Amino acid sequence: MTTRRPPDNTLHQRILKDLEGKIVSGAWPAGHRLPFEVDLARSYGCSRMTVNKVMTELVRAGLIERRKRSGSFVLEPKVASAVLEIPDIQQEVETRGLCYAFTLDRRTRRIARAADQRHLDLADAGPVLALTCTHFASGRPFCIEDRLINLATVPDADSADFTVIPPGQWLLQQVPWTAAEHRIQAVNAAGPVADQLRLDPGAACLVMERRTWGGDGPVTHVRLTYPGDRHSLVARFEPSAP
Amino acid sequence: MTTRRPPDNTLHQRILKDLEGKIVSGAWPAGHRLPFEVDLARSYGCSRMTVNKVMTELVRAGLIERRKRSGSFVLEPKVASAVLEIPDIQQEVETRGLCYAFTLDRRTRRIARAADQRHLDLADAGPVLALTCTHFASGRPFCIEDRLINLATVPDADSADFTVIPPGQWLLQQVPWTAAEHRIQAVNAAGPVADQLRLDPGAACLVMERRTWGGDGPVTHVRLTYPGDRHSLVARFEPSAP
DNA sequence: TTGCCAAAAATGTATAGACATAATAAACGG
DNA sequence: CCGTTTATTATGTCTATACATTTTTGGCAA
Structure with missing residues (x-):
C-alpha cells in the first residue's frame, strides 16, 4: 500500500x-x-x-x-525555530500502546493569590480553580498536572466534573481558539513529586509550563512534570513550506 | 517611538x-x-x-x-504544535548581557562507529569529525556541546579551525538550508558532566539533541547539555497567521 | 429497491490586465 | 557640488473571467 x-x-x-x-x-x-x-x-x-x-x-x-x-x-539560512509537537496526554499514552487513566488528586476554589496571578498573567485578584491530577500509563505514573483555571473567563469550569474528563481535554472542548506560551525546563524531583511519580528523590524531570489566553483574557496555566528518563519532546524544522 | x-x-x-x-x-x-x-x-x-x-x-x-x-x-482548536525558539548560543549569552567565550576541548577524526552512524542517521561507515566544546557565559560554564560532523557531506570541516569559530556558527555559514530534528530531554548530570558544568553530581540538566540534513544527506548531530535550573526553552503558539 | 449516469454546486487553478506603492536612478536647478 | 524633483522599475493588490475537479444530488432504468 x-x-x-x-x-x-x-x-x-x-x-x-x-x-x-x-x-x-x-x-x-x-x-x-x-x-x-x-x-x-x-x-x-x-x-x-x-x-x-x-x-x-x-x-x-x-x-x-x-x-x-x-x-x-x-535569505541567510535560519534554524532559529522549529515546530514543537505537543500531543494530548491521553493520546500520547495510547499511541505507545498503553492503557490511559488519570486521577483528580486535589481541587480548590480560591481567590487568586499573588503566585496565582503571576502564573495566570492576571492583573488583579479573582476566582480561580486549582487542580492537581496524576496521569497514568498502564498503571504507572506518567505525568503530574498542576493546573490553574481562571474562572473569570471560564466560569463553567466551576461546575465541571474533572474526575470524569481531564481538565485539559475539557478546556479544549470548551474554550475556542487560544494562544499559548510554553516553557520547558529540567528540574530535580523534590521528595513528594518523586514519590508521586515513583522515582528516586532528585531524579531529573522534564517540566513543561503552559500559559493559555483566549479572546477574553487568560484562561489557564498548567505545569506538567514528566519523568525525564522516560520522556522526550520532539521538534522539527523543514525549510520547505508544508 | x-x-x-x-x-x-x-x-x-x-x-x-x-x-x-x-x-x-x-x-x-x-x-x-x-x-x-x-x-x-x-x-x-x-x-x-x-x-x-x-x-x-x-x-x-x-x-x-x-x-x-x-x-x-x-476546525477543532488544536494546541498540538508550537513554535520553539532555538537561538544561537553566543547570541543567547550576549542577550543576557554576559560575555561569551568557548573552548574546543577535543577534536577527533575517525571512521563512523555504530553509535556515530546511529546519531548521524548514516547508512554506512564514513569519515566523521567528533568535537567537544564548552560554552561560557562570563566565565561560567553555560553549555556543553558534543558534535559529530559528517565529512562526506561537509569535507571542508576537516580543515576548519574550530578554536576560532564555534562549529555551530561555522556550519550555519557553510551549509545552505537544512532540515532539522530536535529531541529534548531531562537527565541527571553524570560525574564528568557535572564537573565540567560545575554542578553537583546528579543535578538535572536539559539536553537538546539536534540532527541536521542538507541536500546531500546527513550533516551533523549535536548534543547540547544545559544546567537545568538556569536554562529553559520557550515555545509559542498563535492561532492567527503571522 | 439497487445501480448507474448526468447535472449542479462548490472549490481549485490559472489568465491577462489594471492601478497602487515604494525605492531607486536620472535629470534638473540652485 | 548638492539637494530636489521626476521618471522608471519591480513588486503588491485586485478584478473579471475561464475552465478543471470533485462531490453531492437527483433522476432514470434494470
Missing part, C-alpha cells in the same frame, strides 16, 4: 518546488537575486500572478525577501 | 482579520460552515479570487478545512 500523496502536478507546485530546490541546494546562495517576476513568468510560460503567488509562499516560508524596485533575494 | 507596523489596510488583511476574529472568538464554533466564496465576495464587494486567497491562508493556518461541493468548515 502506497501512501496517498496528492500528485501536485500543478504549475504552481512545479514552480514552487523548482525555486525551492535552487535555494535549499545552494545553487542560489544567500544574497542571490532571483529572476524578476515577469522573467520567471515568461520562462515558465505562465502569467505573473502565478509566479507572484509562489514568491509570496517563499516569503512566508522564510526563504526569500522581496524589495520593491530591487528584486527578490535569498 | 511607536513600533513600525505595516498598516495592512488592504482588503485582503481586512477580510482575513475579520474571518479569523469570528473563528477565534468562538462566534463561529468548530464545525460551523462559513459562507461560500461567492457570497463572501459579494458581501465584501470584491472578487472571488480575493476571498479565495484569504481562505487559502486560513487553511494554511489550520483554522478551517475546505471540502469541494460542501463548503468551508471551522
Whole structure:
C-alpha cells in the first residue's frame, strides 16, 4: 500500500518546488537575486500572478525577501525555530500502546493569590480553580498536572466534573481558539513529586509550563512534570513550506 | 517611538482579520460552515479570487478545512504544535548581557562507529569529525556541546579551525538550508558532566539533541547539555497567521 | 429497491490586465 | 557640488473571467 500523496502536478507546485530546490541546494546562495517576476513568468510560460503567488509562499516560508524596485533575494539560512509537537496526554499514552487513566488528586476554589496571578498573567485578584491530577500509563505514573483555571473567563469550569474528563481535554472542548506560551525546563524531583511519580528523590524531570489566553483574557496555566528518563519532546524544522 | 507596523489596510488583511476574529472568538464554533466564496465576495464587494486567497491562508493556518461541493468548515482548536525558539548560543549569552567565550576541548577524526552512524542517521561507515566544546557565559560554564560532523557531506570541516569559530556558527555559514530534528530531554548530570558544568553530581540538566540534513544527506548531530535550573526553552503558539 | 449516469454546486487553478506603492536612478536647478 | 524633483522599475493588490475537479444530488432504468 502506497501512501496517498496528492500528485501536485500543478504549475504552481512545479514552480514552487523548482525555486525551492535552487535555494535549499545552494545553487542560489544567500544574497542571490532571483529572476524578476515577469522573467520567471515568461520562462515558465505562465502569467505573473502565478509566479507572484509562489514568491509570496517563499516569503512566508522564510526563504526569500522581496524589495520593491530591487528584486527578490535569498535569505541567510535560519534554524532559529522549529515546530514543537505537543500531543494530548491521553493520546500520547495510547499511541505507545498503553492503557490511559488519570486521577483528580486535589481541587480548590480560591481567590487568586499573588503566585496565582503571576502564573495566570492576571492583573488583579479573582476566582480561580486549582487542580492537581496524576496521569497514568498502564498503571504507572506518567505525568503530574498542576493546573490553574481562571474562572473569570471560564466560569463553567466551576461546575465541571474533572474526575470524569481531564481538565485539559475539557478546556479544549470548551474554550475556542487560544494562544499559548510554553516553557520547558529540567528540574530535580523534590521528595513528594518523586514519590508521586515513583522515582528516586532528585531524579531529573522534564517540566513543561503552559500559559493559555483566549479572546477574553487568560484562561489557564498548567505545569506538567514528566519523568525525564522516560520522556522526550520532539521538534522539527523543514525549510520547505508544508 | 511607536513600533513600525505595516498598516495592512488592504482588503485582503481586512477580510482575513475579520474571518479569523469570528473563528477565534468562538462566534463561529468548530464545525460551523462559513459562507461560500461567492457570497463572501459579494458581501465584501470584491472578487472571488480575493476571498479565495484569504481562505487559502486560513487553511494554511489550520483554522478551517475546505471540502469541494460542501463548503468551508471551522476546525477543532488544536494546541498540538508550537513554535520553539532555538537561538544561537553566543547570541543567547550576549542577550543576557554576559560575555561569551568557548573552548574546543577535543577534536577527533575517525571512521563512523555504530553509535556515530546511529546519531548521524548514516547508512554506512564514513569519515566523521567528533568535537567537544564548552560554552561560557562570563566565565561560567553555560553549555556543553558534543558534535559529530559528517565529512562526506561537509569535507571542508576537516580543515576548519574550530578554536576560532564555534562549529555551530561555522556550519550555519557553510551549509545552505537544512532540515532539522530536535529531541529534548531531562537527565541527571553524570560525574564528568557535572564537573565540567560545575554542578553537583546528579543535578538535572536539559539536553537538546539536534540532527541536521542538507541536500546531500546527513550533516551533523549535536548534543547540547544545559544546567537545568538556569536554562529553559520557550515555545509559542498563535492561532492567527503571522 | 439497487445501480448507474448526468447535472449542479462548490472549490481549485490559472489568465491577462489594471492601478497602487515604494525605492531607486536620472535629470534638473540652485 | 548638492539637494530636489521626476521618471522608471519591480513588486503588491485586485478584478473579471475561464475552465478543471470533485462531490453531492437527483433522476432514470434494470
